[in-house]
Amino acid sequence: MSPFSARTGFARTWNALALALASRRARGLPVMDLTETNPTRVELPLPAPAPLAHPDALRYAPESLGLLSAREAVAAFLGTRGASLRPEHLVLSASTSEAYGWLFKLLCEPGDNVLVPAPSYPLFEYLARLEGVETRTYRLPRAHGFGLDVDAVDAARDARTRAVLVVNPGNPTGHYLHEGELEALSTLCARAGLALVSDEVFSDFAWGEEPGRVGSVAGRELPMPTFSLSGLSKVAGLPGLKLAWMHVGGPEAARDEALARLELVADTYLPVNTPVQLSLPEWLAHAPRFQGAVLARVKENRRRLLEARPAGAPWDVVPAQGGWSAVLRIPLEPGEEATCLALLEEGVSVQPGYFYDFRGGAFLVLSLLTHPDVFAAALGPLARVLAAGG
Numbered sequence: 001m002s003p004f005s006a007r008t009g010f011a012r013t014w015n016a017l018a019l020a021l022a023s024r025r026a027r028g029l030p031v032m033d034l035t036e037t038n039p040t041r042v043e044l045p046l047p048a049p050a051p052l053a054h055p056d057a058l059r060y061a062p063e064s065l066g067l068l069s070a071r072e073a074v075a076a077f078l079g080t081r082g083a084s085l086r087p088e089h090l091v092l093s094a095s096t097s098e099a100y101g102w103l104f105k106l107l108c109e110p111g112d113n114v115l116v117p118a119p120s121y122p123l124f125e126y127l128a129r130l131e132g133v134e135t136r137t138y139r140l141p142r143a144h145g146f147g148l149d150v151d152a153v154d155a156a157r158d159a160r161t162r163a164v165l166v167v168n169p170g171n172p173t174g175h176y177l178h179e180g181e182l183e184a185l186s187t188l189c190a191r192a193g194l195a196l197v198s199d200e201v202f203s204d205f206a207w208g209e210e211p212g213r214v215g216s217v218a219g220r221e222l223p224m225p226t227f228s229l230s231g232l233s234k235v236a237g238l239p240g241l242k243l244a245w246m247h248v249g250g251p252e253a254a255r256d257e258a259l260a261r262l263e264l265v266a267d268t269y270l271p272v273n274t275p276v277q278l279s280l281p282e283w284l285a286h287a288p289r290f291q292g293a294v295l296a297r298v299k300e301n302r303r304r305l306l307e308a309r310p311a312g313a314p315w316d317v318v319p320a321q322g323g324w325s326a327v328l329r330i331p332l333e334p335g336e337e338a339t340c341l342a343l344l345e346e347g348v349s350v351q352p353g354y355f356y357d358f359r360g361g362a363f364l365v366l367s368l369l370t371h372p373d374v375f376a377a378a379l380g381p382l383a384r385v386l387a388a389g390g
């Protein structure tokens with residue numbers, strides 16, 4: 001019998017694509033990497049690290065939900081986005097991934113489930129399973145531009161469903177939640193006794209104006225317990241600083257009970273380091289410069305991608321409204337993996353749609369964060385391989 005828990009027994013085999021990429025790198029061949037989403041590796045503006053040397057950085061006086069001064073800084077920052085939030089309703093953690101773990105502990109008994117969107121960011125299954133929680137998928141229909149279909153959410157739940165996760169805007173689909181969708185979702189959550197967990201790490205990265213878009217659920221009067229998540233990883237491009245926040249909202253009694261319980265969970269770990277909390281105003285002050293540079297890059301890379309598509313090509317760029325990625329719809333034959341392998345032969349690395357659980361077609365995912373020189377150089381081979389059908 002294995003001495004280890006079943007929930008940590010994840011498959012660790014390498015897929016054909018990972019093997020081909022490793023082999024190419026081992027042979028010293030160049031790779032134009034259109035999968036890079038690490039903002040610190042693609043020549044985007046970084047702040048000087050000086051604020052970490054705060055005079056009180058080594059004095060230890062922890063507060064379970066995060067230092068009040070740091071939560072005030074987050075509330076002020078979110079205030080500039082139009083939400084009037086109280087610092088007491090914010091909880092700091094080391095990452096949004098950690099916040100998910102806390103929320104699953106808060107909301108679920110082992111064996112309960114949460115509803116997760118598909119296609120989407122693939123980490124939810126891991127985060128849930130590690131807490132003994134199951135995931136059930138609701139599909140984001142392509143016909144809705146990969147937007148939310150509340151009937152699909154309703155159909156996915158069962159008696160053990162505790163919460164609905166939404167990613168706003170979707171990663172990698174780049175579709176924002178809209179007012180009508182939020183209203184229908186709120187009605188469903190209230191009727192079925194579900195909490196709403198809204199992942200808003202990309203919400204500052206809208207490419208243009210759009211009527212009816214929901215930027216954040218924080219600060220709205222919603223009828224169910226509501227948790228909105230974001231953090232420095234995406235907002236300021238500083239994933240290594242390890243600071244994220246969640247806003248807790250919803251009906252007052254449930255909100256206060258959630259905060260009291262989360263305080264206990266957070267106090268059990270106290271994971272957020274003091275230097276980053278003390279210097280949080282400085283990191284948040286860097287956000288506009290970082291976001292400006294990201295938006296300029298992402299929009300320019302996307303413009304070039306659209307321009308590189310010849311009229312009548314058998315592939316298309318899927319419409320989207322924000323985020324850091326582009327999704328391409330490609331022919332079913334030869335399909336995702338064969339196309340990725342053919343592109344790799346030409347030195348271009350992209351992700352297949354199945355990494356994100358796309359269905360109903362074949363898709364590729366490209367990071368628009370890629371350095372513009374690399375992105376531009378990859379477009380020729382990309383258009384050639386896609387025109388040749390992989």
Ligand SMILES: Cc1ncc(COP(=O)(O)O)c(C=O)c1O
Nearest residue numbers: 095096097121171201231233244
């Ligand atoms: C949708 C989404 N949520 C959360 C995260 C993780 O952020 P953090 O570094 O705060 O855990 C990512 C990272 O890629 C993401 O894409």
